[in-house]
Amino acid sequence: MVEDERISRADRRRRTEEAIVTAARRQFGELGYERTSIRGVAAEAGIDPALVMQLFGNKEALFSAAASAGVGLEALTGATTSELARAAAAHLFADFEDAERRGGAEALLRSCLTHPAAGAVLRDQVMAPTQAAVAATIGGDDAELRAAVLNACTLGVTIARYLLEDPVLAAADRTDVERILGPALEAIVSTGA
Amino acid sequence: MVEDERISRADRRRRTEEAIVTAARRQFGELGYERTSIRGVAAEAGIDPALVMQLFGNKEALFSAAASAGVGLEALTGATTSELARAAAAHLFADFEDAERRGGAEALLRSCLTHPAAGAVLRDQVMAPTQAAVAATIGGDDAELRAAVLNACTLGVTIARYLLEDPVLAAADRTDVERILGPALEAIVSTGA
């Protein structure tokens, strides 16, 4: 806007798309799907609302673009049972501690209870694969259920700390939380088989 | 509607109020605050939208009335440290297993991430007191943080099971979930002091 020294069309587009997605991530993450409006995102990105439509098609697609990045679970499949608990704990946290990825993860999690599509993505594309990997590592009869509980606990702490902003949990140091959560998750994976 | 055999005015009012709150609980619980409309609630209750306004004032008040019941934490303060873990686990579950109270609890939890008031109520009026009670029972330096993590885990499992409807967790028997979650919560409260 204030800088305009001969920018190529491709660059211009890339920049605006990025500005839109960034603004969208911030608002979806802070307000959730319903309270976030295309007009609001456009205003924060400094462009016209209609341009958002033109570039992303509709609000749903914009949300997908905003929530897509930031929920990877790499480096969990190879762990041994004993490492796995702490790895799983650190996994979701990582998305929120990294400023780069936090936006997307927050957007997805914020809306997962009220927006059906977000809930489906979280359930089927984030939690299910993680649970499958964990269940495969730990054995026993209840492997799947144990993995699900482990996942749910991590989810709960993440939600309470970063979204609900429970005063105690939000103020605590990350390592302290992991120190307390770690043994609990170990208890989940190790009691059975 | 089909029954009309001389109903007193007081009875009539009580019945409609109840019908409205019931419908509101169902819709707030299923759809969340934003997607639930006064028109929709009125339709399900079989009355005019304006009547909801007349009886409850505004949407916010209706939500409060719908979400108020169902989140009690009685019988947690007296427990010893060893009992406490399982008691805390059973506590939030109870609200969801009892068909009577489930509506209110679900309404509150469904909207806690997207509706600021709901989040504040859950944080300050449900989680904080529980944490204080738990922290008082278990000792040690990190008592508060431990209590917070314990609460967050319970919250996570409840959300995953009843709201996100994680297939594994939702299908599992309640006692199985408690059997796995119990030791984990015990690990949280017992590792420290």
Add this chain to the structure above:
DNA sequence: GTGTTCGGTCAACGCGTGTAGAGTGAACGT
């Protein structure tokens, strides 16, 4: 019986939303 209260309906308001289509001016290929 009569006047009043009150549960309930009806029609309408102002607003914010997602979205569509025509238009504009600068970067582009030739």
Add this chain to the structure above:
DNA sequence: ACGTTCACTCTACACGCGTTGACCGAACAC
């Protein structure tokens, strides 16, 4: 140099929302 492409804006539509005030008829008090 010129016609085209394309990022971008402006205006506007249709809709659903929360909310309001006037109105109606039956239960009430006397």
